[in-house]
Amino acid sequence: MALIIAKFGGTSVADIQRIENAASKVVREVEAGNKVVVVVSAMSGVTNKLVEYCAQISPMHDLREYDTVVSSGEQVTAGLMAMALQKHGVVARSWLGWQIPIVTDNVHGKARIENIDTNELQKRLDDGEVAVIPGFQGVTGLGRVATLGRGGSDTSAVAMAAALGADRCDIYTDVSGVYTADPRIVPAARKINKIAYEEMLELASLGSKVLQTRSVEMGAKNGVPIQVLSSFDDEIGSDRKGTLVTTEGSIVEAELVSGIAHSSDESKITVLGVRDVPGIAARLFEPLAKAAVNVDMIIQNISADGLTDMTFTVPRAESALAVKTLEKDVDLTYDKITVNDNVSKVSVVGIGMKSHAGVANTMFRTLAEKNINIQVISTSEIKISILIEEDYTELAVRSLHAAYGLDDTDKIA
């Protein structure tokens, strides 16, 4: 008998039919002898609509009220899911964030969970009751409803798994698992059976939107095995057919490279001729941070004549804001700022590359053979990212996928 958290995302509970379908998976887990805590997202589209309402009233709205409004979507799904389970004869009830309680800090709109009181839940799980918990929400020490930021239901699920010492956290979504590349671009992409938290973090932050980054961090910190699987396939979590995100040590034979990620939502900004003095990076990026611009890659070239060029990437939607912020900064001296909205980022990720040379070389050689120019390179322990001209994104991803031996030969044949 295992204790399992089963989290269903928005598309998995998009309508009554899908809620019933999700419920039937939970029923199968219960029938297999497992204790189950269900975590649900809002029906797809609902949260966006509620966020839009708040934005319509005021872009500068009170985030405490925002949380009161947007948390309601998950509340609805939790009640409906409990009903759907009861229809199958399963003893189930919904537990709102304040009822458990799931206590968060006071940072409304993107609160962090501080504590989960599991006493009552644990008792009821032992009695065979299924708990249905709305994701995304908690309650502050001051008794206000708080939400965990977009995608926060993943974090709710993993936090619940950690607090209850669950055997596994199953994240049901609209894909069958984590793939070696986006299957829409690379038809030969394979589903990954096991992936390390660190790799998943790199993939999650690189545009593979399967899991919220924070949930993966939390899983890694607490050693919660997270399984990503499809709610539309017939299997349930206990069939173990999805992608298991787990510790590096439990992956016996790590691939050299686990996957190729890409993101076309990038802008490259270069500030030319800034003075190369200590503290210049902080000087440049502090105003951007204050303006809530998400700076991703940062590359500083060597300097000449005491001047250097600073290049960085931001999400494309924020490039105008970034440039305006720097131009307004009267104390910053530079020659000029150039912006290129026509770039995309391609990354090769794999814990195997820690102990292997030549991974970067394969990347550079492969792209050279296709005449794809690399504009910027940035590396970490388990990742190499490059910026290229956007038009070459798909060609680059497909070529790299083949070059690292990731292609599913069955799919090609």
Added chain:
Amino acid sequence: MALIIAKFGGTSVADIQRIENAASKVVREVEAGNKVVVVVSAMSGVTNKLVEYCAQISPMHDLREYDTVVSSGEQVTAGLMAMALQKHGVVARSWLGWQIPIVTDNVHGKARIENIDTNELQKRLDDGEVAVIPGFQGVTGLGRVATLGRGGSDTSAVAMAAALGADRCDIYTDVSGVYTADPRIVPAARKINKIAYEEMLELASLGSKVLQTRSVEMGAKNGVPIQVLSSFDDEIGSDRKGTLVTTEGSIVEAELVSGIAHSSDESKITVLGVRDVPGIAARLFEPLAKAAVNVDMIIQNISADGLTDMTFTVPRAESALAVKTLEKDVDLTYDKITVNDNVSKVSVVGIGMKSHAGVANTMFRTLAEKNINIQVISTSEIKISILIEEDYTELAVRSLHAAYGLDDTDKIA
């Protein structure tokens, strides 16, 4: 300075524009120096959709989960209303049922309020803060969300007024007040300036759906003046242009008749030839009560040969259920059951008739002049109700409205 409860119904908060419009009325009350508690319904259509979701999953769903689901609509509006008020510089916050708390009994789906803790609210009102409260919801002693039954936001508002000792409870709706008859049928209908609780109760239960019956009862019991007014007109509650529901004593010159109500949603059922023995009424109506059939008028004619005919009315949608229930009752002896779905009920209501003779006679003479046959008569202290053939409803209402001198002569001219 007065303490006012301002309740906005579903059509008054149907979209963001209307929420902002409602907020601006609250702002005007605040600027006039009043303390204000705002009670809001769900945006129109939302509750119906949520109820439908629950019904789709199971007609026999857990009412505790039903309450968790359907209470979310008011939660959304409360947060949005607080934001809209803040935009005008008013200090405001939402208070969910469990945050106050508004404690109810455990009868989910139609809970009754047992207690409201007003300490914190009162303190904040004294500091000039506006409280925004989702109507329809409370929390049970067991910590589950409970709802007060459809239309329950009126009850929330009046209960809050009673608990806080408010000077007035303003119910903003989509009509300008309570009318002497349905203006769609009687163009000469007048808005009533003051009406007694007892009259409003008769009108509310007679199909004039302006106020939930329970809220009027609660207003009467606690002496809360309730004002019905339109959220679409330019005025605010303090302009006193709506209909004030108040104690009989405060209405200086009571009209003989306050209004003519009608309901076409009626079925007349007659059980012919039941044995006229003590307890026969209980014998007949107990199974109907158990089947949740809402019996309204009951008329027993005098008996002959130890047999009598029992006539009663039920909502048209329940007539088939009523007949089936009686037919299934093997211990009940009768000759036959007749059903007439082609009737409507017309009622003359007025506290003035307590002390005046001739009110009934005017009714009967007026209908006789129009050749309208009265099928059944039932009277109370302040009401005379009759059943007539449905086709004559509008003619009857218009004729009675004129006969009792209720026509607004300006509108006729």
